[in-house]
Amino acid sequence: MNPLIPIPLLSDIIRRIGRQGFRELAPFIAAGTVWLDIVYSNEVLVDVCLDKFIFVCSLANVGSPFRPFLLRCLAAQNYTAKYVEGLRRLAQEGPSISSLDMVREAALHSNYARFAFGIFLKCCGSHTEGNMVLQTFHQRVPIFEEAEYIVDQVITQIRDMGTPGCGYYMGFRGAIDIPECRLQHYTGVCPLCFSVMYVFEVRMLC
Numbered sequence: 001m002n003p004l005i006p007i008p009l010l011s012d013i014i015r016r017i018g019r020q021g022f023r024e025l026a027p028f029i030a031a032g033t034v035w036l037d038i039v040y041s042n043e044v045l046v047d048v049c050l051d052k053f054i055f056v057c058s059l060a061n062v063g064s065p066f067r068p069f070l071l072r073c074l075a076a077q078n079y080t081a082k083y084v085e086g087l088r089r090l091a092q093e094g095p096s097i098s099s100l101d102m103v104r105e106a107a108l109h110s111n112y113a114r115f116a117f118g119i120f121l122k123c124c125g126s127h128t129e130g131n132m133v134l135q136t137f138h139q140r141v142p143i144f145e146e147a148e149y150i151v152d153q154v155i156t157q158i159r160d161m162g163t164p165g166c167g168y169y170m171g172f173r174g175a176i177d178i179p180e181c182r183l184q185h186y187t188g189v190c191p192l193c194f195s196v197m198y199v200f201e202v203r204m205l206c
Contacts, residue, residue, distance in 0.1 A: 007038070014038050018048035022069065045076035053084045054112065057157040060084045061092075074102075082106040083113040090116075091158045091206050094168035095124045107133070111141055116154050122199050123169040123206075134195050144191055151198060155205075163205045170203055 017024050018039075025048065028035040038044060050073060053059050059066040073081035086102030093099070100120060106113035118133030141147040189197045 011038050011041060011043055015044045015047050018044050020049060021052065022048050022050055022073075023052070040072060042076040045073045046078050048073060048078065050078060050080040050084065053080065054157065057084060057088070057160040058162065060088050061161060079106045079109045079113075083110055083116070086113075087116055087154075087157060088161050090120050091161055091163050094166070094206070095120070100124075111137065111150050112154055112157070114140065115147075115151055119154075119195065119198050119202055122195060123202050131195065147194075148189070151194075155198070155201060158202070158205055165205065167203070168206050 014025065014028060014035075017028075025039050025044075028039050050070070053066070053070060058064065060070050061067065070081055070085065074085050082102040083106035086099045086106065089096065089099040090103065100117065103113050103117045103120065107117045114133065114137045118130045118137055120130075121127075121133060122130030138147060141150060
């Protein structure tokens with residue numbers, strides 16, 4: 001530790017490094033108590049890049065050596081941590097208001113989270129609210145192929161976490177409108193059956 005560098009300046013430097021990826025902070029965690037305290041400060045954790053958790057969602061699972069760091073970021077109100085942990089709980093533990101709230105808060109910053117929030121609302125039987133959220137998702141991602149790519153990533157994230165297939169959402173029926181396409185196409189989904197098909201898929205997985 002250089003005594004000539006003020007702690008606030010060091011915190012800003014570490015925060016900028018953390019924005020490149022949480023793994024970049026490992027040398028500072030091992031460098032001593034003062035550095036460790038800076039890394040674990042809310043100012044650093046709220047901004048740290050957790051994209052690795054999105055693309056390898058199993059890192060968030062109970063028992064993962066990376067989970068304690070994720071939970072620290074969650075406590076610091078990191079939006080990616082809210083999305084990943086909220087998604088994990090919804091997929092592995094079933095519906096809860098607190099899990100939906102985490103994904104909802106992350107949806108302000110992430111299209112992944114926006115789709116997940118909308119589709120899990122529908123899976124819970126809140127079809128009107130879910131449709132409203134999904135409508136804003138399509139407004140933010142107007143090109144259908146791009147929207148489909150994001151959605152496929154969310155489904156992959158759920159699969160990567162490992163889902164129990166317990167039928168947590170099978171009891172939430174509600175009114176699901178039959179799409180005009182009547183699901184009469186051989187591959188993929190179309191804009192008309194977009195939400196219905198993914199509601200079925202999430203219900204099967206979870």
